Amino acid sequence: MNQSFYIGALGALNQQTKLNVVSNNIANVNTTGFKPQYSVFSDLIYAQARSTQGGNAAKMGSGTRVDLIKSDMTDMPYKETGYENDHAIEGEGFFMLKDPVTGDITYSRDGRFQLSMLEDRFYLVNSSGKRVMNMDQQEISYPVKPAVYPGEEGDIEDEEEDVQEEDGHDPKAIGVYTFARRDGISEIGNNEYTVTDKNGAPILLENATVIKGASEVSGTDFAKEMTRMMEAQRAYSYSLKMVQTSDEIETTINTLRQS
Structure with missing residues (x-):
């Protein structure tokens, strides 16, 4: 199966992790002394693509992953x-x-x-x-x-x-x-x-x-967390769309091979 399928699936999985972090922050918006967390993403390995002339072309990425989850220790009133x-x-x-x-x-x-x-x-x-x-x-x-x-x-x-x-x-x-x-x-x-x-x-x-x-009041910024949630939901949707498109392409190729 082509690499785009795996990249899309991995992207959806990591965006789900980000959504879980954001949801926990929102749930603790009124929790005394709570310190919100945020996800830190990092790129996975890149591969050098070859052009038709044999030279190096653009790099092909393998997606991203949640590298770690950190707490925002900013002092609150x-x-x-x-x-x-x-x-x-x-x-x-x-x-x-x-x-x-x-x-x-x-x-x-x-x-x-x-x-x-x-x-x-x-x-x-x-x-x-x-x-x-x-x-x-x-x-x-x-x-x-x-x-x-x-x-x-x-x-x-x-x-x-x-x-x-x-x-x-x-x-x-x-x-x-x-x-x-x-x-x-x-x-x-x-x-x-x-x-x-x-x-x-x-x-x-x-x-x-x-x-x-x-x-001490909670460190959760409700407006900021809602923005992060919408970003994660949109990225999650795009990742699933990539998985769906990759599956449709594979289905079409297999159909053509059998015909």
């Missing part, structure tokens, strides 16, 4: 929510999260946190139950205060005071981290990201601004 445990990062950086079961570390811009009690402590966690880390990469927690009932004598004081670490960091101050290189940061779902050795060790942003009672 924040909006006030009024919830005490909501936090937003003004500028670059990520919150560091730790899975209490596996110990895996992930990163996020989504600062919709809440308190989760375990035994005698409250832990600051995200919507998945992963614990938020402080500026010393330690879990942020608070002691559970015993209840005071009417008629009881004496004041109940906090079980522990806010003691600063040797480096002067408040143990309850949320840490904001960045990386020397942000290429290769991969989204794993639920607004969380993982890093590789390529990114290097997390770097604490000492002077990062964390806004309490606020959350």
